[in-house]
Amino acid sequence: MAANYNNSAWFYDRLSRLVYGKALIKAQVYLLRYIPTDTNILIVGGGTGWILEEISVIHPAGLTITYVEVAPAMMALSKKRQTAKNQVSFINQAVEEVLLEPVYDVIITPFLFDNFQEQTLEKVFEHLHQSLKLGGMWLNTDFQLTGKWWQRVLLRSMFLFFKILCNIEASSLPDIDSQYKKHHYQSVSKNTFYGDFIVAEVYKKELALTKI
Numbered sequence: 586m587a588a589n590y591n592n593s594a595w596f597y598d599r600l601s602r603l604v605y606g607k608a609l610i611k612a613q614v615y616l617l618r619y620i621p622t623d624t625n626i627l628i629v630g631g632g633t634g635w636i637l638e639e640i641s642v643i644h645p646a647g648l649t650i651t652y653v654e655v656a657p658a659m660m661a662l663s664k665k666r667q668t669a670k671n672q673v674s675f676i677n678q679a680v681e682e683v684l685l686e687p688v689y690d691v692i693i694t695p696f697l698f699d700n701f702q703e704q705t706l707e708k709v710f711e712h713l714h715q716s717l718k719l720g721g722m723w724l725n726t727d728f729q730l731t732g733k734w735w736q737r738v739l740l741r742s743m744f745l746f747f748k749i750l751c752n753i754e755a756s757s758l759p760d761i762d763s764q765y766k767k768h769h770y771q772s773v774s775k776n777t778f779y780g781d782f783i784v785a786e787v788y789k790k791e792l793a794l795t796k797i
């Protein structure tokens with residue numbers, strides 16, 4: 586069964602700010618400078634939708650945004666956001682069930698993949714990969730383990746909390762970076778936050794050259 590973030594929608598942002606301060610926001614805002622003007626964007630798992638307002642500060646017009654979020658309560662909050670003159674289509678469904686055309690210049694996945702077990706990650710990744718244009722940018726941010734003991738403690742607590750409350754399937758971090766490598770993405774830019782625990786990375790979709 587898919588994760589159900591409905592139960593946490595009303596306090597999600599406050600809780601994440603309590604634990605991480607502004608780190609989760611900074612990581613996502615860092616990525617937004619890589620959105621070119623007048624582009625077609627896919628956002629998956631945007632939560633309460635505050636990212637729409639941050640995007641609209643940088644790009645008050647010219648963007649066509651498809652916003653896919655599975656939790657109805659998160660979606661309801663997202664729909665109230667100011668999106669300036671950008672055109673936003675809201676899709677309240679699990680992204681793997683949405684028929685996506687290969688039309689996107691930019692994909693944004695903010696703290697989406699940590700919800701998934703390896704198998705789901707592979708499936709969702711492949712689905713999104715097919716929808717990104719060649720040369721398109723994929724802006725991803727998520728947690729990573731860099732060997733510090735407190736990261737494991739914090740991560741384990743988060744998985745337990747969200748498993749009980751939202752029934753997320755993951756209990757450990759899937760190997761996100763390997764998916765980008767496997768699909769021949771080029772890392773364009775990268776920054777870390779909260780003592781390396783959070784990584785925000787910009788990937789570019791390249792032509793996969795097969796060896797002869």
Ligand SMILES: C[S@@+](CC[C@H](N)C(=O)[O-])C[C@H]1O[C@@H](n2cnc3c(N)ncnc32)[C@H](O)[C@@H]1O
Pocket residue numbers: 587588589590609629630631632633653654655656659678679680681695696697700
């Ligand atoms: C950890 S929260 C992150 C929310 C937001 N990006 C933030 O940083 O505040 C993950 C979000 O992804 C959504 N989600 C999880 N699986 C999804 C799926 N398969 N398709 C679309 N949204 C999904 C959840 O409902 C939740 O709102």
